[in-house]
Ligand SMILES: NC(=O)C1=CN([C@@H]2O[C@H](COP(=O)(O)OP(=O)(O)OC[C@H]3O[C@@H](n4cnc5c(N)ncnc54)[C@H](OP(=O)(O)O)[C@@H]3O)[C@@H](O)[C@H]2O)C=CC1
């Protein structure tokens with residue numbers, strides 16, 4: 001049985017643990033975590049029902065797979081302090097934004113087996129979209145293990161590492177961008193006199209239905225837009241207003257800004 005070590009027990013690693021437990025993919029006794037202090041590790045482990053290690057070194061030593069789920073800035077100072085021999089024969093999965101396979105190798109072992117994964121916040125619901133990039137020395141058996149773990153908690157896409165920044169922008173960051181859209185539309189309804197709670201529920205249900213319609217009917221966005229825009233009707237006026245206010249350009253700019261920050265983290 002594969003032993004998983006979670007370095008960091010925040011939003012994402014906690015979400016992965018919850019998703020793996022809920023999907024019965026890995027049992028609790030096969031998972032061990034650390035957080036920033038031993039007290040925090042113990043508390044997080046108790047809540048999740050998994051093990052904790054007394055130090056990051058002890059965590060790595062007992063594991064087959066180590067999932068790096070601390071912030072990139074933390075990993076950049078922490079990893080170089082860890083004895084490099086501990087990384088031998090470990091599969092290292094990093095979910096950190098920005099940190100490249102090459103940087104991760106420099107901070108662990110030159111020949112380390114590294115998998116970069118970019119999941120998103122929906123992972124605890126088993127609804128993540130996870131991008132995956134492998135270092136060249138990962139075996140097919142290891143790839144099968146990684147796919148098994150992350151397919152259990154959402155969909156997976158294997159990408160060239162150069163495309164990770166784009167995947168991060170449209171999938172990793174997507175929950176925030178989507179929530180912003182929900183908030184804007186809900187508050188626009190509040191301005192028209194609807195209560196916020198009701199507006200938000202309506203917007204969320206309308207979005208879920210729309211997304212299922214696009215996915216299950218294999219519709220291109222403009223197919224659906226054209227279906228909704230009745231000639232001389234209401235929607236075309238709203239669509240024209242969104243276009244005039246450059247919604248598409250605004251989204252291009254957001255993706256570009258996200259990618260710029262990702263590239264800064266890789267410096
Ligand atoms: N948030 C998101 O939507 C996404 C984040 N990511 C990536 O996931 C990673 C984690 O993000 P997120 O979960 O949001 O961050 P959080 O801040 O929620 O979690 C970070 C975790 O790291 C722990 N930590 C800090 N220092 C150490 C240390 N020295 N040793 C062990 N653990 C330590 C923290 O401990 P403590 O709990 O004690 O503070 C905390 O549990 C980041 O690299 C991010 O780029 C990837 C995809 C999406």
Ligand SMILES: O=C(O)[C@@H]1CCC=N1
Nearest residue numbers: 096097168172173174
């Ligand atoms: O904001 C971040 O850096 C992380 C990566 C993707 C989502 N959150």
